[in-house]
Amino acid sequence: MTSTIEPGTGAPVLSVRDLHIRRTADGADLVRGIGFDLSPGGVVGIVGESGSGKTLTCRAALGVLPAGCTVAGGRVHVAGLDLATLGAAELTQLRGATISAVFQDPASYLNPSIPVGAQVAEVVRVKKGLRRRDARRDAAELLAAVRLRSPGLVYGQYPHELSGGMLQRVLIATAIAAEPRVLIADEATTALDVTVQAEILDLLADLRERTGLALVVVSHDLAVVAQLCDEVLVMRAGEVVEQGPAERVLQHPEHEYTRLLVDEHERYGLDRFLAPAEAGA
Numbered sequence: 001m002t003s004t005i006e007p008g009t010g011a012p013v014l015s016v017r018d019l020h021i022r023r024t025a026d027g028a029d030l031v032r033g034i035g036f037d038l039s040p041g042g043v044v045g046i047v048g049e050s051g052s053g054k055t056l057t058c059r060a061a062l063g064v065l066p067a068g069c070t071v072a073g074g075r076v077h078v079a080g081l082d083l084a085t086l087g088a089a090e091l092t093q094l095r096g097a098t099i100s101a102v103f104q105d106p107a108s109y110l111n112p113s114i115p116v117g118a119q120v121a122e123v124v125r126v127k128k129g130l131r132r133r134d135a136r137r138d139a140a141e142l143l144a145a146v147r148l149r150s151p152g153l154v155y156g157q158y159p160h161e162l163s164g165g166m167l168q169r170v171l172i173a174t175a176i177a178a179e180p181r182v183l184i185a186d187e188a189t190t191a192l193d194v195t196v197q198a199e200i201l202d203l204l205a206d207l208r209e210r211t212g213l214a215l216v217v218v219s220h221d222l223a224v225v226a227q228l229c230d231e232v233l234v235m236r237a238g239e240v241v242e243q244g245p246a247e248r249v250l251q252h253p254e255h256e257y258t259r260l261l262v263d264e265h266e267r268y269g270l271d272r273f274l275a276p277a278e279a280g281a
């Protein structure tokens, strides 16, 4: 999967238009009017406090809202396909193959009693329709591609033998196994220590550059967003309060809430990520 298109240009691979998500039990509108376009190689960031609707937005983009929540308005297009028009089987096919995701707490997505290599191979086998031997070869390559040290050793290890950062790399390997065009990373580095977090972000940036993978990066950490994203959406209580080029929004926030977030993060060294020398590095 080599992209010949300039990063962030070309027809959107993910397009969210005026999305509304409702909780059916009480009719509460949990997400109201979010929208963005993501082109091949582009990176959009979603920031905002806990409970602001970031994860629900991601799940709507994946076509898997939790039970009790429904799309009450707007549209999600993935690679030109309107999710609302797709059946369950088509959505399952789309997930993994075209749009994929990694979340916080990677261990919960792995079977504790099966070596991780075999689990990656199984995803490859199912999603790419490969024979077992070919799937094993692909899985080994994927573990190397996510820059696990000693991928051959890791292949045969069980989840409990691996660190959080290694587990997240394994999950990223399964998420990119079928060469999706969009990868959603929803707080994917939140639980990791700073060094490991930086390594994983670097890996995502590298995948984007090498393969034209488009990214949705959800984080409550503005430094993460500043480092990686072209565009940023600032969410609060189900709404986007500010949206625009990451540098503009983070350096010259217009909304009071964004200013508050930026102020909170100054002491964590946001400046360092906003330095021009860092851009595109």
Ligand SMILES: Nc1ncnc2c1ncn2[C@@H]1O[C@H](COP(=O)(O)OP(=O)(O)O)[C@@H](O)[C@H]1O
Residues within 6 Å of the ligand: 023, 030, 048, 049, 050, 051, 052, 053, 054, 055, 056, 057, 066, 067, 068, 069
């Ligand atoms: N499965 C669910 N059932 C009912 N309400 C939910 C469910 N998931 C999320 N919510 C509510 O929707 C709002 C947004 O949640 P979420 O998207 O998870 O926020 P964030 O990811 O920004 O922390 C919250 O108020 C949350 O309580």
Ligand SMILES: [Mg+2]
Residues within 6 Å of the ligand: 054, 055, 056, 186, 187
């Ligand atoms: Mg969340």
